Amino acid sequence: MAKAHIFTFDSIPPVDRGEGVTAKPLVSKAVGSTKLTNGITTFPPGGALRPHSHNCDESVTLIVGEGVVEIDGQQTTVKPFDTTFVPAGVVHRFLNKSTQPMSILWNYTSVDVTRTFTDTGETVRQLSPTDKGGTRA
Numbered sequence: 001m002a003k004a005h006i007f008t009f010d011s012i013p014p015v016d017r018g019e020g021v022t023a024k025p026l027v028s029k030a031v032g033s034t035k036l037t038n039g040i041t042t043f044p045p046g047g048a049l050r051p052h053s054h055n056c057d058e059s060v061t062l063i064v065g066e067g068v069v070e071i072d073g074q075q076t077t078v079k080p081f082d083t084t085f086v087p088a089g090v091v092h093r094f095l096n097k098s099t100q101p102m103s104i105l106w107n108y109t110s111v112d113v114t115r116t117f118t119d120t121g122e123t124v125r126q127l128s129p130t131d132k133g134g135t136r137a
Helices: none
Strands: 015-018 021-025 037-043 047-049 052-054 058-064 067-071 074-078 083-086 092-095 102-108 114-117 123-125 134-136
Touching: 015 134, 021 047, 037 047, 037 092, 052 092, 067 083
Parallel strands: none
Antiparallel strands: 015 021, 021 037, 037 102, 047 092, 047 134, 052 114, 058 083, 058 102, 067 074, 067 092, 114 123
């Protein structure tokens, strides 16, 4: 049985996603989760992720700033607490077109999450050293 955990956000080292985009993993297989992965990604002004899809469902809540979510090529402005649901295999990304930092809370329905970049077709393990999806908006 998994042990309960409390995560102190400031003590978690950020994972560099490229172009100033960073992620902090929270719940994952590493702490005993068998069904859930989540964390927070922060985007600098003008930061974005490359279009991609996952092997599992994803829900994202914008928690700081304002941003844009692009799902299947359609862009929608989102503000704090707006939440998305993106089924496995659907191409999407987040962009920060503002002049302030933006942060999202992401939740996946798997502990073995992969990301497939649309531009190259490359599939990588989420937050692995090869998961460099950061770009400019």
